[in-house]
Amino acid sequence: MKQLQGVCVGAGYFSHFQYDAWQRIPEVEITAICNRNLDRARETAANNGLAAAQIYPFDAFDTMLEREKPDFVDIITPPETHLELVEKAAQRGVAIICQKPLAPTWEESIAVVEAARRRGVPFMVHENWRWQPWYRKIKETLEAGRLGELHSINVLMRMGDGWPEDAYLARQPFFREYPRLIIYETGVHFLDTFRFLGGAVSSIYARLQRRNPAIAGEDAGQVVAGFRSGATAILDGSRYNEAETDDPRYTFGTMRVDGSRGHIRLDTEGNLTLKPLGEPPRPIDYHHERRGFCGDCVYHLQRHFTDSMLHDHPFESTGEDYLKTVALVEAAYRSHEEARVVSCQD
Secondary structure, three states: OOOEEEEEEOOOOOHHHHHHHHHOOOOEEEEEEEEOOHHHHHHHHHHOOOOOOEEEEHHHHHHHHHHHOOOEEEEOOOHHHHHHHHHHHHHOOOEEEEEOOOOOOHHHHHHHHHHHHHHOOOEEEEOOHHHOHHHHHHHHHHHOOOOOOEEEEEEEEEOOOOOOOOOOOOOOHHHHHOOOOHHHHHHHHHHHHHHHHHOOEEEEEEEEEOOOOOOOOOOEEEEEEEEOOOOEEEEEEEOOOOOOOOOOOOOOOEEEEEEOOEEEEEOOOOOEEEEEOOOOOEEOOOOOOOOOOOOOHHHHHHHHHHHHHHHOOOOOOEHHHHHHHHHHHHHHHHHHHHOOOEEOOO
16 A cells, blocks of 8 residues: 655644544554644644654754655644745645645735745645535536536525634634634635536625624625626625524535526535425435534545545645635625625636
8 A cells, every 4th residue: 555654734723633534544644743832732643643743843844844754744824824834845845735724815825826836746725615525415416417507506604603702712713813704714615615516706796794893804794606607606604693503513504506407405414405396305315424524524635635646636626726716715805895796717
């Protein structure tokens, strides 16, 4: 069996999903972890079966790459650190998987992708939303023609974690300081999923709101995406108001997909229902489970990364392609600021 040796930088809240997934991929060995807080890095390693991994301080990232000589690095750090880390890894010819958001600004996002492209190293964005099993099944159903021509996609997201005065402090406190929040950090996932399901987006219209005065950025909003095909997608999202489910983080919302032959519904439990026009609704049988994050999408993404690396296949979320999603994020903010529809070149 071919093996890939990897190193990781970052040991925050979300990193646990990534370490857990790497441990379940037999072709991958994580040999080292780099982090600012060494105690947290050691605890993360121990909790994820990586007790043998070497621990390096954050400012020893170069040393880690030099000593470990990994096949890839998994960057699981805040956006403002990505450009420097990508540049250092690319200089050594190390393949990169990098968390989103790519960077704090559009210009720096381009620079991150260019740093990897210039050195010719494999670069994949950790955009896990499209790897949620319900979206893979919806895509499969669309491609099979069971809905006919795509008409619309409607998402209703209500997280309910953003209304208290101490919102986000327990899990991801940096959310409170982001000058942009719901589209930059969360809505970007849905915009990428819209592209995955419906193809190229030609226009964006957005209205954004800040409901909780204790945070810096917007925490609710509505985005209308117009597809080049003529179809439409609508995201109605709020981290402030609550959903009627015990676990809003399983699917992060509901979805309805309409086509010329019927529609599909996704509920907050991951159930899919197909209703052909003129016929009763019936459940779609497919596998999903409450493991890892959102139906184990992190594992599915990292499985794809591993298989692509081992068999020299292209990544689904390349840097160049993901910049098209980032461009939609920028278009949404520009649309809100200028109160107009913004044309896009996807």
